[in-house]
Amino acid sequence: MRKADFIALVAEKAGTTKKDADIAVDAILSAISDVLAADDKLSLPGFGSFEVRERAARKGHDVRTGEPTDIPACRVPVFRPSAQLKESVNTHAAG
Secondary structure: OOHHHHHHHHHHHHOOOHHHHHHHHHHHHHHHHHHHHOOOOEEEOOOEEEEEEEEOOEEEEOOOOOOEEEEOOEEEEEEEEOHHHHHHHHHHHHO
């Protein structure tokens, strides 16, 4: 699903215009980014949680040449789905 399709779905579910849904989706995504950039955790009960984790430096290799390389440490955003979201996905996949 593309962002435009998602916005249309949000507009339909919220009973609003696509323009208003686009503004809302952009605001939500921006707010999530701001929370993670501030190194905070966002918990949405029934949906899941977003947080930033440290990924340690490690050894890797260049897939083209096979030459070893160092991969530096970095911070990565992580999403952990709630039990309810997992159940919803499994229920819809089975049905």
